[in-house]
Amino acid sequence: MTEQLRLAVIGAGAMGRDHIRYIQDDADARLVAIADPMPATEQVAKDAGVPWFADYQEMLECTALDGVVIASPNHLHVPMARETIKHGIPTLVEKPISDDLDDARAFAAEARVSGVPVLVGQHRRHNPKVRRAKEIIESGALGKIVTVAILYNLYKPDTYYDIPWRRQKGAGPILVNMVHDVDLMRYLIGEPVEIQGMSANAARGFEVEDSAVATVRFANGTLGTITLSDSAASPWNWESTARENPFFAPYDTDAYYIMGTKASLSLPRLHLFSHAGGVSDWTKPFVCEVQGVREGLPHRLQLKHFERVIRGEEAPLVTPEDAIKTLEVLNAVKRAADGGELVRL
Ligand SMILES: NC(=O)c1ccc[n+]([C@@H]2O[C@H](COP(=O)([O-])OP(=O)(O)OC[C@H]3O[C@@H](n4cnc5c(N)ncnc54)[C@H](O)[C@@H]3O)[C@@H](O)[C@H]2O)c1
Incomplete structure (x- = not known):
């Protein structure tokens, strides 16, 4: 059996909690941390048995991660993904990639140069x-x-x-x-x-x-x-x-x-x-x-694909460039x- 991938979720709202569940149910992945400044989400982390961080940057600094899922409000996707790729962590970022087209274009170029894979969560x-x-x-x-x-x-x-x-x-x-x-x-x-x-x-x-x-x-x-x-x-x-x-x-x-x-x-x-x-x-x-x-449930299949992306077995099916065309x-x-x-x- 391959080693379980260590994944964290940034943003434990409605969609983030779904991602948490999908990761918990997946035999090839392990949830290792949750970051969300909303105090109520500390309980989500407690229930999942993982550390909770109010500050996602702190989580990125002090947690060994193979991948990160970003499920925060739209305007935070790009600033957060900039940080995750700076740390060299493959990232699944929820759709839409951004609420700002120019910023999304700048980010797509940065991600390409970094070589860190970014998958956009167009789960369908x-x-x-x-x-x-x-x-x-x-x-x-x-x-x-x-x-x-x-x-x-x-x-x-x-x-x-x-x-x-x-x-x-x-x-x-x-x-x-x-x-x-x-x-x-x-x-x-x-x-x-x-x-x-x-x-x-x-x-x-x-x-x-x-x-x-x-x-x-x-x-x-x-x-x-x-x-x-x-x-x-x-x-x-x-x-x-x-x-x-x-x-x-x-x-x-x-x-x-x-x-x-x-x-x-x-x-x-x-x-x-x-x-x-x-x-x-x-x-x-x-x-x-x-x-x-x-x-097959697309969110779960998307997670399997993200795992293969992290392992270097597949290229992201939906890249930032692709998501930009949609935007x-x-x-x-x-x-x-x-x-x-x-x-x-
Ligand atoms: N692919 C899908 O099927 C699907 C479905 C629903 C939502 N979404 C996407 O997921 C994202 C979240 O939507 P939602 O409905 O879950 O919103 P939500 O408001 O329920 O959750 C967002 C969470 O992000 C947290 N957050 C805010 N600032 C943060 C920060 N600095 N660091 C970490 N966490 C922070 C909030 O506290 C909140 O818990 C949106 O981009 C939305 O488009 C995708």
Whole structure:
């Protein structure tokens, strides 16, 4: 058996506690420290049986670590990751890589020069269903992809917004949630070149938006839409449909629709629709083939990947450079929504 990797978590909030659990459950890793200035998180460390640090820098100074997971508020990701790479520690940093594009670009260059691997926590890419969808698309089974429609509409409890940073600039569902949809959209369809958008805060009235829509033109000619709201009581979102996290009650429907000239695919159920006889003909009935995949929880698969990255066996699946491209699209959505213009990337 290989030696267990010594991992620490910076930021023991909602997501950080999930990471803590995944590490504790993993046979190849060992949680060795937690850093979070919030006094209540001392108990999280006590429960986990590891030292607690109010100051993450102190933790980095005095703990032997093979890897660090950063799950702090978005604006702290880059400053913290700068410190972890300064210490030469491979880092899994939560999405979005930053709330500041220029800073993210500067950091990506620093990380590249340092040679210390940095993996960005776009966990959905590790979902076996997403991997299968990519294979189906690349096989040409859909023909030319003409349109894509992505839905992310759910109702976050009002208490979610009791935490101030979530209401303020630098947070909001475009950065916090659409980041996943844009990342998958880029992974599955290609790079966007033009964006139009609108956003609204009419449901909650906070500084950040609660709803947004974006229309996208891709370099390959595909057109797409993303419809997002965290104030809509609807099952048409990845969390309710993908069964990635038992916290969300599952509902058997889809959230992504990818339409091609030969066939169309919906996710996460992986329903592949084509006309009977295999030739597109609107007089023919549809056949729906359900594509099977092995199950696997993406956050846990992401941790396994991070371990292989630490061991030098794999390169990070989502690099800072890759995450920056996603951030550029999100910034374009925001600019388009704020200014009402068409944004070219
Ligand atoms: N990949 C996913 O599925 C997923 C899901 C939810 C959130 N996230 C991401 O995880 C991050 C955290 O989100 P959350 O919902 O857990 O937020 P949260 O507010 O619940 O937790 C953030 C934690 O960071 C701590 N923190 C603040 N300053 C710190 C510092 N200087 N040093 C160490 N810790 C510090 C806070 O005290 C808090 O406990 C965000 O970037 C979010 O986008 C990812």
